[in-house]
Amino acid sequence: MMDSHTLAYLQELMQSATNGETSRGTIENFMVTLRKEFVFDNVAVYLQDEETGILEIAYARAVGRSKDAEADAAWGDEFAGQVVKKGKLLLQNPKADVLPDDRLHQAYLLGLPILIGAEVQGALVFVRFGGPVYETDHIAIASLAAELLSALFERARWSEMREDLQDLKRQMQLQEDFVSTISHELRTPLGFIKGYSTSLLRQDTSWDAETQREFLSIIDEEADRLSLLIENVLESARLQSKTLPLRFQPLRLDAVLRDVVQRIHARHKDLDISMQLDTVPPVYGDGVRLAQVFENLFTNAIKYAPGALIVILLNQVDDNAMISFIDHGPGIPKEALPLIFERFYRVRGERTITGTGLGLYICKQIIQAHRGKIWAESTPGQGTTFFIELPIDSSG
Numbered sequence: 011m012m013d014s015h016t017l018a019y020l021q022e023l024m025q026s027a028t029n030g031e032t033s034r035g036t037i038e039n040f041m042v043t044l045r046k047e048f049v050f051d052n053v054a055v056y057l058q059d060e061e062t063g064i065l066e067i068a069y070a071r072a073v074g075r076s077k078d079a080e081a082d083a084a085w086g087d088e089f090a091g092q093v094v095k096k097g098k099l100l101l102q103n104p105k106a107d108v109l110p111d112d113r114l115h116q117a118y119l120l121g122l123p124i125l126i127g128a129e130v131q132g133a134l135v136f137v138r139f140g141g142p143v144y145e146t147d148h149i150a151i152a153s154l155a156a157e158l159l160s161a162l163f164e165r166a167r168w169s170e171m172r173e174d175l176q177d178l179k180r181q182m183q184l185q186e187d188f189v190s191t192i193s194h195e196l197r198t199p200l201g202f203i204k205g206y207s208t209s210l211l212r213q214d215t216s217w218d219a220e221t222q223r224e225f226l227s228i229i230d231e232e233a234d235r236l237s238l239l240i241e242n243v244l245e246s247a248r249l250q251s252k253t254l255p256l257r258f259q260p261l262r263l264d265a266v267l268r269d270v271v272q273r274i275h276a277r278h279k280d281l282d283i284s285m286q287l288d289t290v291p292p293v294y295g296d297g298v299r300l301a302q303v304f305e306n307l308f309t310n311a312i313k314y315a316p317g318a319l320i321v322i323l324l325n326q327v328d329d330n331a332m333i334s335f336i337d338h339g340p341g342i343p344k345e346a347l348p349l350i351f352e353r354f355y356r357v358r359g360e361r362t363i364t365g366t367g368l369g370l371y372i373c374k375q376i377i378q379a380h381r382g383k384i385w386a387e388s389t390p391g392q393g394t395t396f397f398i399e400l401p402i403d404s405s406g
């Protein structure tokens with residue numbers, strides 16, 4: 011029969027291991043509870059790295075003698091390796107050649123395997139300096155502790171997997187939405203091209219020169235839109251598989267920005283753009299790709315913040331060139347801000363404005379390939395600012 015004290019202790023031990031987290035605090039608490047009935051000097055928890063399989067210290071604690079538990083956990087490294095390899099409880103008494111009064115080197119080790127999903131993936135190792143030896147009931151408590159820890163780690167791994175799964179589900183949903191958007195996006199320009207060319211070819215109607223020209227320019231524009239769309243889809247696939255070649259060279263960002271603005275002005279004569287470009291040392295980059303990023307931001311500002319002033323700033327912040335791209339449109343809801351750079355993501359309710367959710371994804375990939383950063387801040391009702399940070403070319 012178990013006495014009420016033991017029962018209360020087991021319950022406390024169980025409770026300290028079942029709060030579901032594998033944080034340092036939880037394990038710490040658990041060890042403190044464990045130590046009430048099970049004496050040890052040092053303890054270390056080793057877990058195998060999921061990718062490399064190398065045993066790493068997940069937790070180490072020294073009671074009393076040794077202050078720096080992590081550094082000191084080397085006492086258990088080799089032993090933990092043996093426990094994992096054999097997959098069973100191991101005991102090790104002090105080496106025979108240690109002097110009897112050298113207590114610190116008289117290590118009595120107890121190691122227990124930690125199982126995650128039926129596989130040995132780590133070890134729980136205790137050390138007592140100078141004894142006492144581990145009695146049967148000590149070993150029983152330590153085994154229970156190893157099982158409780160195993161359950162704790164297993165649960166944590168499950169919840170990681172659940173999160174990964176949710177991420178994957180969201181990706182699939184975005185992918186699905188994308189297919190329906192893209193088929194719509196492809197059909198619309200194609201419909202115009204087909205409609206206007208069929209009209210022009212009709213034998214029974216003759217169009218005056220002006221109308222012909224108007225129809226042809228619609229066909230021309232829609233063909234451009236279609237090819238841009240296809241280019242974006244291909245590019246996003248290449249970026250995802252990291253096969254988009256970049257041609258790096260020292261670049262003056264002010265020149266790149268002026269070029270882009272000139273091109274945008276040629277297409278959108280009424281666009282109100284203000285530029286304040288400081289002289290910033292060159293960055294090392296692909297001018298075509300960076301221009302594409304800026305053009306993308308313009309396209310978005312024109313679509314989502316029409317008719318309002320666009321301000322572009324270029325300045326130096328520490329070792330980076332910083333570009334701020336400010337629009338005065340309706341802004342982006344706070345909850346959508348972290349998502350807009352994801353592949354296929356579009357803000358809900360944006361269905362009336364055409365798009366594929368690829369533009370900002372492409373921008374981010376290009377900026378990251380330059381070892382830079384891109385992010386957005388927004389105040390709904392006042393506008394959005396996109397920030398781009400690019401490292402300044404330190405070679406010259």
Ligand code: ADP
Pocket residue numbers: 310311314315337339340341342350351355356357360364365366367368369370371394
């Ligand atoms: P797309 O424009 O094809 O939808 P993007 O990746 O370029 O895809 O943009 C993602 C989303 O971010 C857009 O659907 C839009 O809702 C939002 N967005 C981007 N730029 C702006 C902006 N300047 N102002 C407001 N919303 C924006």
